[in-house]
Amino acid sequence: DGGITQSPKYLFRKEGQNVTLSCEQNLNHDAMYWYRQDPGQGLRLIYYSQIVNDFQKGDIAEGYSVSREKKESFPLTVTSAQKNPTAFYLCASSIGGGGRETQYFGPGTRLLVL
Amino acid sequence: GNSVTQMEGPVTLSEEAFLTINCTYTATGYPSLFWYVQYPGEGLQLLLKATKADDKGSNKGFEATYRKETTSFHLEKGSVQVSDSAVYFCALSSARMDSSYKLIFGSGTRLLVRP
Numbered sequence: 001d002g003g004i005t006q007s008p009k010y011l012f013r014k015e016g017q018n019v020t021l022s023c024e025q026n027l028n029h030d031a032m033y034w035y036r037q038d039p040g041q042g043l044r045l046i047y048y049s050q051i052v053n054d055f056q057k058g059d060i061a062e063g064y065s066v067s068r069e070k071k072e073s074f075p076l077t078v079t080s081a082q083k084n085p086t087a088f089y090l091c092a093s094s095i096g097g098g099g100r101e102t103q104y105f106g107p108g109t110r111l112l113v114l
Numbered sequence: 115g116n117s118v119t120q121m122e123g124p125v126t127l128s129e130e131a132f133l134t135i136n137c138t139y140t141a142t143g144y145p146s147l148f149w150y151v152q153y154p155g156e157g158l159q160l161l162l163k164a165t166k167a168d169d170k171g172s173n174k175g176f177e178a179t180y181r182k183e184t185t186s187f188h189l190e191k192g193s194v195q196v197s198d199s200a201v202y203f204c205a206l207s208s209a210r211m212d213s214s215y216k217l218i219f220g221s222g223t224r225l226l227v228r229p
Binding site for chain 2: 106
C-alpha cells in the first residue's frame with residue numbers, strides 16, 4: 001500500500017538537544033512538506049521541497065532544518081534554537097507543487113520537551 | 115494576504131442532524147479550495163476539494179460548493195453520524211513567489227456528534 005510514514009509517533013527532547021523526525025513516502029511524489037500544528041490552531045508550513053536536493057523555507061522555519069537527499073525521504077531536525085518545540089508535526093507530499101494538487105498527510109509525530 | 119476563516123467550534127449535534135461548517139476565504143486569483151478531516155491523534159485526510167468557481171466537491175455524504183461571489187466554501191452533510199466526530203479544516207492553495215503553492219489552513223472546527 002502506498003502512503004506516508006512518520007516516526008516515531010512520540011518523541012521527547014531534552015534541553016539543548018537536537019532531534020530528528022522521519023518522513024518517508026512511497027507514492028513517488030516529487031513535493032514534500034513539513035507542518036507544525038499547535039492545539040486549537042491550523043497548520044503552519046515549516047519547510048517544503050519541490051524536488052530532490054532542493055528545499056525552501058516556509059512561514060516558521062527558524063529553529064528547524066531539513067534535507068532532501070532522496071525522493072522518498074524528507075527528515076526534519078528540530079534544533080536547540082527552537083525554543084518552543086512542543087507540537088504535533090505533520091509531513092505531507094503531493095505529486096508536484098501545483099495549486100490544484102492534493103497534499104497527502106502522514107500520521108504525525110508528537111514532540112514533547114522534558 | 116490570503117487567509118481562511120472558519121466558524122469556531124465545538125459544534126455539537128445529535129446523530130442524523132444536518133451539519134453546516136462555515137468557511138470563507140480571502141485570496142487573489144483563483145485558488146483551489148479543500149476540506150480536510152482530522153480524527154483524534156491522527157494526520158489529516160482529504161475530504162473533498164474544488165478547483166474552480168461553482169465546482170461542488172463531495173465525498174462520504176459531505177458536500178461543499180466553491181462560491182466565488184461570496185468567497186465561501188461551506189461544508190454540509192445531511193445526516194451526521196457519531197463516526198463523523200473529528201476536527202475539520204478548510205484550506206486554500208496560495209501561490210508563492212517561486213511559483214510553488216502552499217496550503218493556508220483555517221484554525222479548524224471540532225465536531226462532536228452525540229448518539
